[in-house]
Amino acid sequence: MLATFMQGVDTTIANVALPHMQGSLSAAQDQIAWVVTSYIVAAAIMTPLTGWLAGRFGIKYVFLISVIGFTLASALCGAATSLSQLVVYRLLQGVCGAALVPLSQAVLFQINPPERHAKAMAVWGMGVILGPIIGPALGGYLTDYYNWRWVFYINLPVGVLASIGIFLFIRESRHGHREPFDFFGFASLSLAIGALQMMLDRGELKDWFGSTEIWIEATIAALGFYLFIVHTWTATLRSFLNRDLLKDANCVTGTLLMFLIGIPLYGTMTLLPTMLQQMMNYPVVTTGLVTAPRGVGTMLAMFVVARLIGKVDIRLIILTGLVVTATALWQMTGFSIQMGMGPVITSGLLQGFGLGFVFTPLSTITFSTLPRNILTQGTAIFSLMRNVGGSIGISIVEALLTENTQTVHSRLVEHLRPDNPLTQTLPAPYSLTAPAGMAALNAEATRQAAMVAYIDDFKLMMLVVILASPLLLLLKKPPARGPSPSPAAAE
Numbered sequence: 001m002l003a004t005f006m007q008g009v010d011t012t013i014a015n016v017a018l019p020h021m022q023g024s025l026s027a028a029q030d031q032i033a034w035v036v037t038s039y040i041v042a043a044a045i046m047t048p049l050t051g052w053l054a055g056r057f058g059i060k061y062v063f064l065i066s067v068i069g070f071t072l073a074s075a076l077c078g079a080a081t082s083l084s085q086l087v088v089y090r091l092l093q094g095v096c097g098a099a100l101v102p103l104s105q106a107v108l109f110q111i112n113p114p115e116r117h118a119k120a121m122a123v124w125g126m127g128v129i130l131g132p133i134i135g136p137a138l139g140g141y142l143t144d145y146y147n148w149r150w151v152f153y154i155n156l157p158v159g160v161l162a163s164i165g166i167f168l169f170i171r172e173s174r175h176g177h178r179e180p181f182d183f184f185g186f187a188s189l190s191l192a193i194g195a196l197q198m199m200l201d202r203g204e205l206k207d208w209f210g211s212t213e214i215w216i217e218a219t220i221a222a223l224g225f226y227l228f229i230v231h232t233w234t235a236t237l238r239s240f241l242n243r244d245l246l247k248d249a250n251c252v253t254g255t256l257l258m259f260l261i262g263i264p265l266y267g268t269m270t271l272l273p274t275m276l277q278q279m280m281n282y283p284v285v286t287t288g289l290v291t292a293p294r295g296v297g298t299m300l301a302m303f304v305v306a307r308l309i310g311k312v313d314i315r316l317i318i319l320t321g322l323v324v325t326a327t328a329l330w331q332m333t334g335f336s337i338q339m340g341m342g343p344v345i346t347s348g349l350l351q352g353f354g355l356g357f358v359f360t361p362l363s364t365i366t367f368s369t370l371p372r373n374i375l376t377q378g379t380a381i382f383s384l385m386r387n388v389g390g391s392i393g394i395s396i397v398e399a400l401l402t403e404n405t406q407t408v409h410s411r412l413v414e415h416l417r418p419d420n421p422l423t424q425t426l427p428a429p430y431s432l433t434a435p436a437g438m439a440a441l442n443a444e445a446t447r448q449a450a451m452v453a454y455i456d457d458f459k460l461m462m463l464v465v466i467l468a469s470p471l472l473l474l475l476k477k478p479p480a481r482g483p484s485p486s487p488a489a490a491e
Helices: 003-011 015-025 034-046 049-057 059-079 085-095 100-111 113-147 154-169 183-202 212-234 243-247 251-279 284-291 292-310 316-332 342-366 372-413 421-425 437-476
Strands: none
Touching: 003 034, 003 059, 003 085, 003 100, 003 113, 003 251, 003 437, 015 034, 015 085, 015 100, 015 251, 015 284, 015 292, 015 342, 034 085, 049 059, 049 100, 059 085, 059 100, 100 113, 113 251, 113 284, 113 292, 113 342, 154 284, 183 212, 183 243, 183 372, 212 284, 243 251, 243 372, 251 316, 251 342, 251 372, 251 421, 251 437, 284 342, 292 316, 292 342, 316 342, 316 372, 316 437, 342 372, 372 437
16 A cells, blocks of 8 residues: 555656746656656556566566656656656656556465455555645645655655565465467557547647647557557457456456546646636645645545445445535535635535545456456556546646636627716726736636636536446446355355
């Protein structure tokens, strides 16, 4: 869980520090975004490789090298003196961090008997969910009281402790046979994911398909996914993606659900800090403290879920979590510029509680019918889809935020004309005649338009959660774990 927590924190801790990095490294707005996207892309591309590496070299050594590499890359990120160095080190950090979550999950599944999987997942799930949630609060504190480099240096003691624990307590579990590596499948999937992320990340800046660059990236992504799918289904030898994973209904459905849940999970965490700092002028530390109750809600949910699993239908637990999450997002559609901290804290607590009800049961039911020999690859694909869902969600909500702000702003200023009687009584400092008054009026219109755009994003994420709920009907109830399970159940 230490390794998982460290990786989870690093996916979001840099977000609140981006303005400070931008000034320190003399970077433009679109350039500094690569600090975040380079990490996500590298982690997403390398995640599916985890299963093969674990089978080839053993879980213990791949896990240990990943943690050591991640810790060293964190130190390099903190010491970076230019934007290009920081992006390269973040890529290295993503490459090493990709294996941390799936290998943590695979280790827990292997060292615990089936009847203890739910409790093990509840403890481990705290690291997965709490890491990204605590990241902005911790990043805000370190940035404000020290400097942005400490958002990376904070990983060093955690990484050292996790490395010592892995070396001392985890047994070597190398497989007896070595599977051949499907280079073509890995290359086509990596190319597709990388091109897709670049297209989504740069689409708004380049005016989407009005740009040749976006057309090229979209074509490469489509071609890469096409070649990967065709290769997976037609390969005579073992393909990079084990086809047995696609035959397991729970694995496919659970992974798709995790992809959809990743959109509001990461999308909300990206939107809230900027909304609170830019729209309501919250200091960095206050922003972190106001968003922290999400973690409290998740912790409470984990304790409740650990007691409910085994007594209540696991699908009903997931449904409850989706309903609570959708309710929280519905509450967020009522946000306004004049509100206090109360609605932000309440919705955050509620959303954290709902996501806590979803993640652990979903992990349990997704792998409940999966054979042990493909479990590691299953967890890798599960983590990949969460990362891809999160990165796509971030790109979509950020693009819609920019576009909707411009659209609403244009509609608002249409009515700000001298011939409109309502504009004759504008209070200070607003005016349609003095340059300073016009600038103040335009700034307020932009602020109001941005708030409407934030609300539209919250509505979109609420609809995603609602539309994901019917997928629960496709999940099969996990097999009962009696005192003497059958060999099939044990697998």
